[in-house]
Amino acid sequence: MNTIELEKIAKKIRMDTIKMIYKVKSGHPGGALSIADILAILYFDEMHVDAKNPQMPDRDRFVLSKGHAATSLYAALAAKGYFAREELWTLRQYQSILQGHPDMKVTPGLDMSSGSLGQGLSIANGMALAAKLQKKEFRVYAILGDGELDEGQIWEAAMTAPQFRLDNIVAIIDQNGFQINGTTDDVMKVASIEDKFQAFGWNVLSIDGNDISAIKDAFQKAKNCKDRPTAIIAKTLKGKGVSYMEDRCEWHSGVPTEEQYQLAMQELGGNE
Amino acid sequence: MGTTMREVFGKTLQSMKDDPRLVVLDADLGSATKALMFKSVCPERYIDVGISEQDMVGMAAGLSTCGMIPVASSFSVFITGRAFDQVRNTVAYGNLNVKLVGTHCGVSVGYDGGSHEAVEDLAIMRALPNMTVLCSSDARETEVMVRAAYDYKGPVYMRISRIGVPDYHKPDYVFKIGKGEILREGKAAAIVATGIMVTEAIEAAQLLAMEGIEVTVINMPSIKPIDKELLVRVAKETGGIVTAEEHNVVGGLGSAVAEVLAQNTPVLMRFVGIQDKFGCSGKPETLLEEYHLKAQDIVRAVKEIAKTAK
Numbered sequence: 001m002n003t004i005e006l007e008k009i010a011k012k013i014r015m016d017t018i019k020m021i022y023k024v025k026s027g028h029p030g031g032a033l034s035i036a037d038i039l040a041i042l043y044f045d046e047m048h049v050d051a052k053n054p055q056m057p058d059r060d061r062f063v064l065s066k067g068h069a070a071t072s073l074y075a076a077l078a079a080k081g082y083f084a085r086e087e088l089w090t091l092r093q094y095q096s097i098l099q100g101h102p103d104m105k106v107t108p109g110l111d112m113s114s115g116s117l118g119q120g121l122s123i124a125n126g127m128a129l130a131a132k133l134q135k136k137e138f139r140v141y142a143i144l145g146d147g148e149l150d151e152g153q154i155w156e157a158a159m160t161a162p163q164f165r166l167d168n169i170v171a172i173i174d175q176n177g178f179q180i181n182g183t184t185d186d187v188m189k190v191a192s193i194e195d196k197f198q199a200f201g202w203n204v205l206s207i208d209g210n211d212i213s214a215i216k217d218a219f220q221k222a223k224n225c226k227d228r229p230t231a232i233i234a235k236t237l238k239g240k241g242v243s244y245m246e247d248r249c250e251w252h253s254g255v256p257t258e259e260q261y262q263l264a265m266q267e268l269g270g271n272e
Numbered sequence: 273m274g275t276t277m278r279e280v281f282g283k284t285l286q287s288m289k290d291d292p293r294l295v296v297l298d299a300d301l302g303s304a305t306k307a308l309m310f311k312s313v314c315p316e317r318y319i320d321v322g323i324s325e326q327d328m329v330g331m332a333a334g335l336s337t338c339g340m341i342p343v344a345s346s347f348s349v350f351i352t353g354r355a356f357d358q359v360r361n362t363v364a365y366g367n368l369n370v371k372l373v374g375t376h377c378g379v380s381v382g383y384d385g386g387s388h389e390a391v392e393d394l395a396i397m398r399a400l401p402n403m404t405v406l407c408s409s410d411a412r413e414t415e416v417m418v419r420a421a422y423d424y425k426g427p428v429y430m431r432i433s434r435i436g437v438p439d440y441h442k443p444d445y446v447f448k449i450g451k452g453e454i455l456r457e458g459k460a461a462a463i464v465a466t467g468i469m470v471t472e473a474i475e476a477a478q479l480l481a482m483e484g485i486e487v488t489v490i491n492m493p494s495i496k497p498i499d500k501e502l503l504v505r506v507a508k509e510t511g512g513i514v515t516a517e518e519h520n521v522v523g524g525l526g527s528a529v530a531e532v533l534a535q536n537t538p539v540l541m542r543f544v545g546i547q548d549k550f551g552c553s554g555k556p557e558t559l560l561e562e563y564h565l566k567a568q569d570i571v572r573a574v575k576e577i578a579k580t581a582k
Contacts, residue, residue, distance in 0.1 A: 126334020
C-alpha cells in the first residue's frame with residue numbers, strides 16, 4: 001500500500017481512538033496515538049493476516065505489550081474488518097468484545113491478551129520459536145512502550161531472542177519518552193535503548209516512529225536481517241496528531257471535553 | 273522406595289518425544305526437576321531460557337497460541353511465585369494450553385530451607401480462574417498425571433515432591449482430573465490426603481485399625497476441580513473428615529474440602545498440614561516430624577473427631 005493510503009488509515013485510527021475515548025469517557029489516548037502509524041503499516045502493509053480468517057494458522061502474529069494502548073489497536077482491527085466499526089463505541093463497557101486492556105478471548109483478530117506490562121516480548125519470542133520449531137515462515141511483531149522497559153522481564157526476553165536466533169521477530173519500542181509519573185528520564189532513566197539491545201545481540205534500527213516511509217523501510221530491513229532479531233527504536237510523539245495532547249504526560253489517560261473533542265477531530269482532518 | 277516422582281516426570285516426557293507439539297521449557301533447574309532428561313532424546317524441543325522463570329512462562333504462553341503444548345517446570349516456589357503475574361495475567365487469564373510443573377514442594381525439600389519450600393503454591397494456583405491444580409502422590413500417579421495434564425486442553429499446575437515415596441499404586445491405576453480415589457473404607461471418619469501425605473494416611477489408617485477404629489482413606493490428586501460427589505458421600509457416611517497435605521493449612525486441600533462440605537454436608541474437620549509457617553533447613557524426615565506431617569499426627573487428628581462423630 002502506498003504512503004498516502006497508509007497515512008489515511010493512520011488518521012482514521014487516530015480519529016476512531018479519540019472518538020471511542022470521548023464516547024465512553026474512559027481510556028488512554030496518549031500512548032495509543034503515538035503508535036497509530038506503526039499499527040496502520042502492520043495491519044495494512046506488513047503483516048500477512050486475513051480478517052475473514054483471524055485464526056489462520058500461518059498468519060503473522062502481533063503482540064501489543066503496552067496493553068493500555070488498546071484503543072488504537074481496536075481501531076486498526078475494525079478498519080481491517082475483523083469486526084464492525086460500531087463495536088468501537090462499546091469500548092470498556094459490560095460484555096463488550098473490546099475490554100479495557102486486550103483480551104484475546106473476546107476480540108477477533110487479537111493474538112494475545114496484555115495489560116500487565118513487561119510480558120509481551122517473552123510471549124512474542126514464544127510465538128517466534130513456535131514458527132522455527134514448526135519450520136513455518138510466519139513472523140512476529142511486538143510493540144513495547146519505553147516506560148515498560150523498566151520491567152526486568154523485558155531484559156530477560158531481550159537475551160532470549162538472540163540466544164535462540166529468532167530472526168523472525170521484530171520488537172518495536174514506542175519511544176514516546178513518557179510514563180505515568182513523568183518523563184522516562186525523570187522516573188527511571190533507561191539511557192540508550194539502542195546500546196542495550198545492540199549489546200544483547202539485536203539488529204537495531206532507530207527511526208522516526210511517526211514517519212510512514214521510515215517505518216516501512218525499517219520493516220523491510222528487519223526482513224533482510226538473518227540470524228538475529230530486530231529491534232526498531234521508534235521515536236514517537238505521545239498524543240501525536242492532537243496539538244494539546246502532544247508531548248503531554250497528563251494525556252496518558254484522560255477524556256477530552258466536548259470542545260477538546262471537536263478540536264481534535266478538526267486537527268485530525270475528520271468531519272464525522 | 274520406588275523411583276522418585278521427578279525421575280518419572282523426566283521419563284514420561286521422554287516417552288512423549290514423538291509428539292511434535294511437545295516443548296519442554298526449563299529455567300536452568302532441569303537437572304533437579306529432571307526435565308533435563310528430555311534433552312537427551314529431543315534437544316531441539318528442550319528450551320532452557322536460563323534463570324528467568326517469568327520469561328519461561330511468557331514463552332510457554334506464546335508457544336501455546338501457535339499450537340505447541342509447552343511443559344514448563346521449575347521448583348514450585350519459583351514457577352508459582354516468581355512467575356505469578358505471568359501465570360495469572362497471561363496463562364490463566366488467556367486460558368492458554370500451558371502445563372506448569374512445580375517440583376520441590378513442601379518441607380520435604382529438606383536442606384535447602386524455607387526459601388525453597390513452597391507452602392502456598394496450591395493456594396495461589398487454586399485461586400486462579402481457569403487453572404486446574406493437581407498434586408501427585410507416587411511414581412505411577414506422576415506418570416498418568418503428566419499424560420492427563422498434557423491431554424487436557426487448558427492451563428494446569430502440577431505439583432510433585434523431591435523425596436521418594438513408596439509406590440502404592442498398581443500399574444493399571446487410572447487417574448482422571450476431578451476424581452478422587454478410595455483406598456480404604458471405614459465408618460469412624462475419613463482421611464482425605466494428597467501428595468506424599470497419602471502414604472502417611474494409609475499408615476495412619478493401619479494404626480487406627482489396630483485400635484479398632486476403621487476409617488476411609490481417600491487420595492485426592494485433583495485439588496481443582498475437586499471430587500465434590502465423593503467428598504459429600506464420605507462425609508455423610510463417616511461424619512468427620514481429616515485432611516492431610518504437605519502445604520499450608522490456609523488455602524490448600526483442607527480449604528478446598530471445607531468449601532465443599534460447608535455448603536453441602538457440614539461435618540467436623542481437622543486439618544493436618546503446615547500450620548501457617550515457612551519451612552526451614554533440615555533432614556526431610558526430621559522436618560516432616562517437626563511440622564507434624566506424620567501418620568501419628570493424622571491418627572491424633574482422627575481421634576479428636578472420631579470421638580464426637582460416632
